[in-house]
Amino acid sequence: MPELPEVETTVAGLRKVLDGQRITRAEAFRADLRWPIPEDLRQRLTGATITGLGRRAKYGLIYTDRDDVLIFHLGMSGRWRVDPAEMEKHDHFLLETAAGRVVALNDHRRFGSLDIVANGTLADYRFFAKMGPEPLSDEFDAEVLQKALKGRKAPIKAMLLNQNIVAGLGNIYVCEALHMAGIAPDALSEKISKPRLVKLVIAIKVVLTSAIAAGGSTLRDFAAPDGELGYFAKDWRVYGREGEVCGCGAQVKRRVDSGRSTFYCAKCQR
Protein backbone atom coordinates (compact mmCIF):
# COMPACT_ATOMS: atom_id res chain seq x y z
CA MET A 1 0.00 0.00 0.00
CA PRO A 2 2.57 2.46 -1.03
CA GLU A 3 1.55 6.04 -0.57
CA LEU A 4 3.75 8.44 1.36
CA PRO A 5 3.22 6.93 4.83
CA GLU A 6 3.96 3.44 3.60
CA VAL A 7 7.12 4.56 1.84
CA GLU A 8 8.16 6.45 4.96
CA THR A 9 7.66 3.34 7.07
CA THR A 10 9.42 1.18 4.51
CA VAL A 11 12.42 3.49 4.50
CA ALA A 12 12.51 3.49 8.31
CA GLY A 13 12.57 -0.29 8.26
CA LEU A 14 15.26 -0.47 5.61
CA ARG A 15 17.31 2.08 7.52
CA LYS A 16 17.63 -0.26 10.46
CA VAL A 17 19.02 -2.98 8.25
CA LEU A 18 21.07 -1.02 5.75
CA ASP A 19 22.31 2.25 7.18
CA GLY A 20 26.09 2.35 7.54
CA GLN A 21 26.47 -1.08 5.96
CA ARG A 22 28.75 -2.08 3.13
CA ILE A 23 27.03 -3.68 0.16
CA THR A 24 28.52 -7.03 -0.79
CA ARG A 25 25.96 -7.97 -3.39
CA ALA A 26 23.54 -6.04 -5.56
CA GLU A 27 21.65 -7.97 -8.16
CA ALA A 28 18.70 -7.37 -10.41
CA PHE A 29 16.87 -10.44 -11.70
CA ARG A 30 15.34 -8.70 -14.69
CA ALA A 31 16.25 -5.84 -16.95
CA ASP A 32 13.30 -3.63 -16.16
CA LEU A 33 10.41 -2.84 -13.88
CA ARG A 34 8.32 0.05 -15.11
CA TRP A 35 11.50 1.48 -16.61
CA PRO A 36 14.79 -0.16 -17.54
CA ILE A 37 17.00 -0.86 -14.53
CA PRO A 38 20.40 0.79 -15.13
CA GLU A 39 22.93 -1.74 -16.31
CA ASP A 40 25.65 -0.33 -14.10
CA LEU A 41 23.59 -0.73 -10.93
CA ARG A 42 25.53 -3.74 -9.68
CA GLN A 43 28.89 -2.21 -10.36
CA ARG A 44 28.00 1.11 -8.74
CA LEU A 45 26.56 -0.49 -5.63
CA THR A 46 28.82 -3.45 -4.97
CA GLY A 47 31.44 -2.49 -2.39
CA ALA A 48 29.81 0.86 -1.66
CA THR A 49 28.81 1.80 1.87
CA ILE A 50 25.32 3.07 2.56
CA THR A 51 25.51 6.48 4.19
CA GLY A 52 21.83 7.16 4.72
CA LEU A 53 18.27 6.61 3.56
CA GLY A 54 15.55 9.08 2.79
CA ARG A 55 12.30 9.69 0.97
CA ARG A 56 10.96 12.12 -1.60
CA ALA A 57 7.21 11.86 -2.19
CA LYS A 58 6.61 8.14 -2.82
CA TYR A 59 10.22 7.46 -3.75
CA GLY A 60 12.69 5.84 -1.36
CA LEU A 61 16.31 7.00 -1.49
CA ILE A 62 19.41 5.04 -0.52
CA TYR A 63 22.61 7.09 -0.43
CA THR A 64 26.10 5.64 -0.78
CA ASP A 65 29.64 6.86 -0.14
CA ARG A 66 30.19 6.98 -3.89
CA ASP A 67 27.85 9.94 -4.06
CA ASP A 68 25.20 7.81 -5.70
CA VAL A 69 21.56 7.60 -4.77
CA LEU A 70 19.58 4.44 -5.42
CA ILE A 71 16.01 5.55 -6.07
CA PHE A 72 13.14 3.12 -5.72
CA HIS A 73 9.42 3.42 -6.27
CA LEU A 74 7.03 0.74 -5.04
CA GLY A 75 4.34 1.34 -7.65
CA MET A 76 1.11 -0.39 -6.64
CA SER A 77 2.45 -3.66 -5.33
CA GLY A 78 6.09 -3.18 -4.36
CA ARG A 79 7.47 -4.22 -0.99
CA TRP A 80 10.85 -5.03 0.48
CA ARG A 81 11.29 -8.42 2.07
CA VAL A 82 13.91 -8.58 4.80
CA ASP A 83 16.17 -11.58 5.24
CA PRO A 84 13.92 -13.81 3.15
CA ALA A 85 14.38 -17.52 3.66
CA GLU A 86 14.41 -17.98 -0.08
CA MET A 87 13.75 -16.03 -3.24
CA GLU A 88 10.14 -15.82 -4.28
CA LYS A 89 8.32 -15.18 -7.48
CA HIS A 90 8.44 -11.46 -8.28
CA ASP A 91 11.59 -10.77 -6.27
CA HIS A 92 13.28 -8.52 -8.81
CA PHE A 93 16.22 -7.06 -6.96
CA LEU A 94 18.38 -7.87 -3.98
CA LEU A 95 20.89 -6.13 -1.74
CA GLU A 96 23.15 -7.99 0.66
CA THR A 97 25.33 -6.36 3.29
CA ALA A 98 28.68 -7.36 4.78
CA ALA A 99 26.75 -8.15 7.95
CA GLY A 100 24.86 -10.82 6.03
CA ARG A 101 21.53 -9.06 5.93
CA VAL A 102 19.47 -9.29 2.75
CA VAL A 103 16.64 -7.16 1.41
CA ALA A 104 14.68 -8.17 -1.68
CA LEU A 105 12.42 -5.93 -3.69
CA ASN A 106 9.27 -7.81 -4.62
CA ASP A 107 6.77 -6.25 -7.02
CA HIS A 108 4.35 -8.51 -8.83
CA ARG A 109 2.76 -5.83 -10.97
CA ARG A 110 6.07 -4.18 -11.81
CA PHE A 111 4.72 -0.65 -11.70
CA GLY A 112 7.64 0.20 -9.44
CA SER A 113 11.06 1.40 -10.51
CA LEU A 114 14.73 1.29 -9.65
CA ASP A 115 17.23 3.89 -10.69
CA ILE A 116 20.57 5.29 -9.63
CA VAL A 117 21.82 8.84 -10.05
CA ALA A 118 24.65 11.02 -8.81
CA ASN A 119 23.66 12.69 -5.56
CA GLY A 120 24.36 16.17 -6.89
CA THR A 121 21.80 15.71 -9.66
CA LEU A 122 18.99 14.42 -7.48
CA ALA A 123 16.95 17.61 -7.57
CA ASP A 124 17.04 17.50 -11.36
CA TYR A 125 16.01 13.87 -11.52
CA ARG A 126 13.42 13.74 -14.26
CA PHE A 127 10.61 12.73 -11.92
CA PHE A 128 11.58 15.17 -9.19
CA ALA A 129 12.20 18.35 -11.13
CA LYS A 130 8.60 19.56 -11.31
CA MET A 131 7.36 17.92 -8.15
CA GLY A 132 5.35 19.85 -5.58
CA PRO A 133 6.19 20.30 -1.89
CA GLU A 134 6.26 17.54 0.68
CA PRO A 135 2.85 17.60 2.37
CA LEU A 136 4.36 17.21 5.84
CA SER A 137 6.84 20.04 5.40
CA ASP A 138 6.22 23.55 6.75
CA GLU A 139 6.51 24.72 3.17
CA PHE A 140 3.15 23.14 2.44
CA ASP A 141 0.42 25.41 3.78
CA ALA A 142 -2.89 26.88 2.63
CA GLU A 143 -1.18 29.80 0.89
CA VAL A 144 1.01 27.55 -1.20
CA LEU A 145 -1.88 25.25 -2.01
CA GLN A 146 -4.13 28.11 -3.02
CA LYS A 147 -1.46 29.43 -5.35
CA ALA A 148 -0.96 26.04 -6.90
CA LEU A 149 -4.69 25.67 -7.49
CA LYS A 150 -5.13 29.08 -9.02
CA GLY A 151 -6.58 28.88 -12.51
CA ARG A 152 -7.00 25.11 -12.31
CA LYS A 153 -10.22 23.61 -13.61
CA ALA A 154 -9.78 20.06 -12.43
CA PRO A 155 -11.66 18.85 -9.35
CA ILE A 156 -9.82 18.96 -6.06
CA LYS A 157 -9.38 15.20 -5.90
CA ALA A 158 -7.47 15.16 -9.17
CA MET A 159 -5.36 18.08 -8.02
CA LEU A 160 -4.35 16.37 -4.80
CA LEU A 161 -3.39 13.25 -6.73
CA ASN A 162 -1.21 15.39 -8.97
CA GLN A 163 2.32 15.07 -7.59
CA ASN A 164 3.26 18.42 -9.05
CA ILE A 165 0.75 20.15 -6.77
CA VAL A 166 1.67 18.26 -3.61
CA ALA A 167 3.91 15.21 -3.62
CA GLY A 168 3.10 11.95 -1.91
CA LEU A 169 -0.67 11.62 -1.67
CA GLY A 170 -2.47 8.72 -3.30
CA ASN A 171 -6.03 7.55 -3.70
CA ILE A 172 -6.56 6.41 -0.12
CA TYR A 173 -5.26 9.42 1.73
CA VAL A 174 -6.82 11.89 -0.67
CA CYS A 175 -10.23 10.33 -0.01
CA GLU A 176 -9.55 10.36 3.71
CA ALA A 177 -8.27 13.93 3.86
CA LEU A 178 -11.16 15.28 1.78
CA HIS A 179 -13.59 13.54 4.08
CA MET A 180 -11.89 14.87 7.19
CA ALA A 181 -11.95 18.37 5.72
CA GLY A 182 -15.58 18.08 4.64
CA ILE A 183 -14.78 18.89 1.03
CA ALA A 184 -16.45 17.11 -1.90
CA PRO A 185 -14.01 15.28 -4.19
CA ASP A 186 -15.42 17.05 -7.22
CA ALA A 187 -15.29 20.53 -5.71
CA LEU A 188 -13.80 23.00 -8.15
CA SER A 189 -10.28 23.56 -6.84
CA GLU A 190 -10.05 27.20 -7.66
CA LYS A 191 -13.25 28.06 -5.84
CA ILE A 192 -12.46 26.49 -2.48
CA SER A 193 -12.27 29.21 0.16
CA LYS A 194 -9.10 29.91 2.08
CA PRO A 195 -10.52 28.73 5.42
CA ARG A 196 -11.50 25.45 3.81
CA LEU A 197 -8.04 25.09 2.31
CA VAL A 198 -6.60 25.65 5.77
CA LYS A 199 -8.79 22.84 6.99
CA LEU A 200 -7.75 20.65 4.06
CA VAL A 201 -4.05 21.18 4.66
CA ILE A 202 -4.48 20.29 8.31
CA ALA A 203 -6.48 17.19 7.36
CA ILE A 204 -3.77 16.07 4.96
CA LYS A 205 -1.10 16.44 7.60
CA VAL A 206 -3.17 14.69 10.26
CA VAL A 207 -4.10 11.79 8.00
CA LEU A 208 -0.53 11.22 6.88
CA THR A 209 0.96 11.63 10.32
CA SER A 210 -1.40 9.14 11.90
CA ALA A 211 -0.82 6.66 9.11
CA ILE A 212 2.92 6.91 9.65
CA ALA A 213 2.41 6.45 13.37
CA ALA A 214 0.30 3.35 12.70
CA GLY A 215 2.94 2.02 10.32
CA GLY A 216 5.60 2.69 12.88
CA SER A 217 3.91 0.33 15.25
CA THR A 218 4.41 -2.55 12.82
CA LEU A 219 8.12 -1.91 12.31
CA ARG A 220 8.86 -4.88 14.52
CA ASP A 221 7.46 -7.09 11.77
CA PHE A 222 9.87 -5.64 9.32
CA ALA A 223 12.86 -7.34 10.92
CA ALA A 224 11.18 -10.71 11.23
CA PRO A 225 12.85 -13.47 9.22
CA ASP A 226 9.91 -13.63 6.91
CA GLY A 227 9.04 -10.03 7.54
CA GLU A 228 7.27 -8.07 4.95
CA LEU A 229 5.99 -4.56 4.86
CA GLY A 230 2.49 -3.66 4.05
CA TYR A 231 0.21 -4.34 6.95
CA PHE A 232 -1.09 -1.13 8.36
CA ALA A 233 -4.08 -0.44 10.50
CA LYS A 234 -7.02 -0.05 8.16
CA ASP A 235 -8.84 2.52 10.19
CA TRP A 236 -10.03 4.47 7.20
CA ARG A 237 -13.14 6.57 7.56
CA VAL A 238 -14.39 6.29 4.00
CA TYR A 239 -11.89 4.44 1.80
CA GLY A 240 -13.16 0.95 1.00
CA ARG A 241 -16.30 1.54 3.06
CA GLU A 242 -18.98 1.88 0.41
CA GLY A 243 -22.40 1.39 1.93
CA GLU A 244 -21.18 1.69 5.50
CA VAL A 245 -22.41 4.42 7.76
CA CYS A 246 -20.42 7.62 8.01
CA GLY A 247 -20.08 9.33 11.39
CA CYS A 248 -22.85 11.70 10.35
CA GLY A 249 -25.29 8.85 9.79
CA ALA A 250 -25.34 8.97 5.99
CA GLN A 251 -24.06 6.17 3.78
CA VAL A 252 -20.56 6.23 2.35
CA LYS A 253 -20.74 6.39 -1.43
CA ARG A 254 -18.37 5.10 -4.07
CA ARG A 255 -17.93 6.65 -7.46
CA VAL A 256 -15.43 6.13 -10.24
CA ASP A 257 -13.57 9.20 -11.45
CA SER A 258 -11.24 8.74 -14.39
CA GLY A 259 -10.89 5.09 -13.63
CA ARG A 260 -10.27 5.41 -9.92
CA SER A 261 -12.60 4.74 -7.01
CA THR A 262 -13.61 7.71 -4.94
CA PHE A 263 -15.15 7.10 -1.54
CA TYR A 264 -16.99 9.98 0.06
CA CYS A 265 -19.95 11.08 2.12
CA ALA A 266 -22.31 13.27 0.15
CA LYS A 267 -23.74 14.69 3.34
CA CYS A 268 -20.63 15.89 5.14
CA GLN A 269 -18.56 16.67 2.08
CA ARG A 270 -19.65 19.69 0.07
Place this chain on the structure above:
DNA sequence: ATATCGACCTGCCGGC
Protein backbone atom coordinates in the same frame (compact mmCIF):
# COMPACT_ATOMS: atom_id res chain seq x y z
C1' DA B 1 -0.15 24.97 -20.20
C1' DT B 2 -3.86 21.89 -18.77
C1' DA B 3 -7.26 18.05 -18.58
C1' DT B 4 -8.36 13.44 -19.80
C1' DC B 5 -7.50 8.76 -20.72
C1' DG B 6 -5.18 4.57 -22.23
C1' DA B 7 -1.46 1.73 -21.06
C1' DC B 8 1.61 -0.79 -18.33
C1' DC B 9 1.34 -5.75 -15.17
C1' DT B 10 -0.29 -9.66 -12.05
C1' DG B 11 -3.47 -11.57 -8.87
C1' DC B 12 -7.76 -12.13 -6.64
C1' DC B 13 -12.66 -12.34 -6.10
C1' DG B 14 -17.41 -12.92 -7.34
C1' DG B 15 -20.69 -14.48 -10.65
C1' DC B 16 -22.22 -17.66 -14.05
Place this chain on the structure above:
DNA sequence: TGCCGGCAGGTCGATA
Protein backbone atom coordinates in the same frame (compact mmCIF):
# COMPACT_ATOMS: atom_id res chain seq x y z
C1' DT C 1 -14.15 -26.53 -11.96
C1' DG C 2 -13.23 -22.94 -15.18
C1' DC C 3 -13.71 -18.68 -17.55
C1' DC C 4 -14.60 -13.73 -17.57
C1' DG C 5 -15.10 -9.18 -15.99
C1' DG C 6 -13.90 -5.99 -12.64
C1' DC C 7 -10.93 -4.25 -9.37
C1' DA C 8 -6.41 -2.95 -6.86
C1' DG C 9 -2.35 1.54 -2.97
C1' DG C 10 0.61 4.77 -9.37
C1' DT C 11 1.68 7.76 -12.97
C1' DC C 12 3.67 8.47 -17.49
C1' DG C 13 2.98 10.03 -21.99
C1' DA C 14 -0.06 10.65 -25.92
C1' DT C 15 -3.84 13.28 -27.25
C1' DA C 16 -7.11 17.17 -27.70
